[in-house]
Structure formats: structure tokens, C-alpha cells
Amino acid sequence: MEVTRDKAWATLTRYTTSESLRRHALAVEASTRFYARSFGEDEELWGCVALLHDFDYEMHPTLDEHPQDGAPILRQEGYPEVVVDAVLSHAEHLALPRDTPLKRTLFACDELSGFVHACGLVRPTGLEGLEPKSVKKKLKQPSFAAGVHRDEVYAGAELLGLELDEHIANVVAALQPIAGELGLRTTADAA
Numbered sequence: 592m593e594v595t596r597d598k599a600w601a602t603l604t605r606y607t608t609s610e611s612l613r614r615h616a617l618a619v620e621a622s623t624r625f626y627a628r629s630f631g632e633d634e635e636l637w638g639c640v641a642l643l644h645d646f647d648y649e650m651h652p653t654l655d656e657h658p659q660d661g662a663p664i665l666r667q668e669g670y671p672e673v674v675v676d677a678v679l680s681h682a683e684h685l686a687l688p689r690d691t692p693l694k695r696t697l698f699a700c701d702e703l704s705g706f707v708h709a710c711g712l713v714r715p716t717g718l719e720g721l722e723p724k725s726v727k728k729k730l731k732q733p734s735f736a737a738g739v740h741r742d743e744v745y746a747g748a749e750l751l752g753l754e755l756d757e758h759i760a761n762v763v764a765a766l767q768p769i770a771g772e773l774g775l776r777t778t779a780d781a782a
């Protein structure tokens with residue numbers, strides 16, 4: 592089967608009705624695609640893996656099911672092992688090796704995309720003018736976006752061999768073009 596964005600989007604939306612989960616998938620997709628472009632990798636494939644990484648979370652909201660019980664569904668739908676394997680690798684509790692650039696990037700983009708998205712939601716101008724230093728400040732406030740695992744954010748930047756500032760700036764830049772889809776305000780809205 593050829594892995595296409597249309598197919599991945601169809602799979603995601605068949606199993607995921609929650610708007611916030613769909614937005615999370617879109618945010619991680621945008622960040623992962625950003626890195627695929629910058630590394631000269633297969634942007635379509637990487638984007639599909641990101642779209643699908645939490646596709647089963649709505650039906651499998653606990654770690655004894657997600658994402659491992661989603662994997663057979665992906666196989667049944669015809670996704671190749673490169674996709675299934677990368678999806679499984681994002682889960683810390685499965686402790687699978689992140690032995691490809693795709694797996695490292697997915698892991699590095701997952702929590703940080705969610706966190707940057709949350710930062711944008713509380714700002715009147717969304718992501719515009721959002722600086723790494725204010726994102727880092729919020730990372731140190733445990734009550735803000737409490738569900739985001741800070742240790743995974745830091746580990747992700749390290750896994751990519753990037754300074755946290757640079758990784759944050761990349762993710763902000765990656766999310767900006769889809770701010771509207773993510774429900775974020777832009778200066779255009781304020782005008």
C-alpha cells in the first residue's frame with residue numbers, strides 16, 4: 592500500500608472524533624514535516640506517521656492499550672511496518688529503540704508540539720512573537736499544560752542533538768502556517 596496523507600487522515604478521523612486530538616495530530620504532523628524537510632527525508636511518510644501516532648488514543652486512552660493495541664489495526668489497514676514500528680516507538684512505556692531519524696523526530700515533536708500549541712492558545716496573538724525563552728519559562732511552571740511531560744520535551748531536543756531554544760523555535764515556525772487549523776488566534780483575526 593502506498594502511504595498517503597489522504598489515507599492517513601482517513602484512518603485518523605475514522606477512529607478520532609475529538610477536535611483536540613485531531614489538532615494534536617496536525618500539530619505533530621507539521622513539526623515532523625518541518626524536520627523531514629530540513630533533513631531531506633520523506634516528508635509525506637513522516638507526516639503520515641505523525642498524523643497516525645495517537646490515532647487509537649480515543650478508543651485506547653490508557654497505557655495498557657495505547658498505542659500497542661492500535662498497531663494490529665494499522666497492519667490490517669495495510670500500513671507497512673516502517674509506519675507501525677515508528678508509531679509504536681513514540682511510547683515511553685514500551686521502551687523500544689528510537690533507532691531511526693523518523694523515530695527520534697516523532698518523539699522529539701510529540702510533547703513539544705502539544706506544549707507550544709498550549710502556549711499559543713493562551714496568547715492574544717497566538718504563536719506570533721512567541722519566543723523560546725517564554726516557552727521555557729512556561730515549561731518550568733508545572734501547573735501550565737500539566738499533561739505535557741517536561742522530561743520528554745528535554746530528552747527530545749537532546750535526541751535530535753539540538754539546543755532546546757532551537758528546537759522550540761523550529762516547532763513554533765512549523766505550527767505557524769496551520770495556526771488557524773489549530774484554533775489559534777493570529778494578528779489577522781484581531782484586525
Ligand SMILES: [Fe+2]
Nearest residue numbers: 644645658681
Ligand atoms: Fe501517544
Ligand SMILES: [Fe+2]
Nearest residue numbers: 615644645701
Ligand atoms: Fe501524541
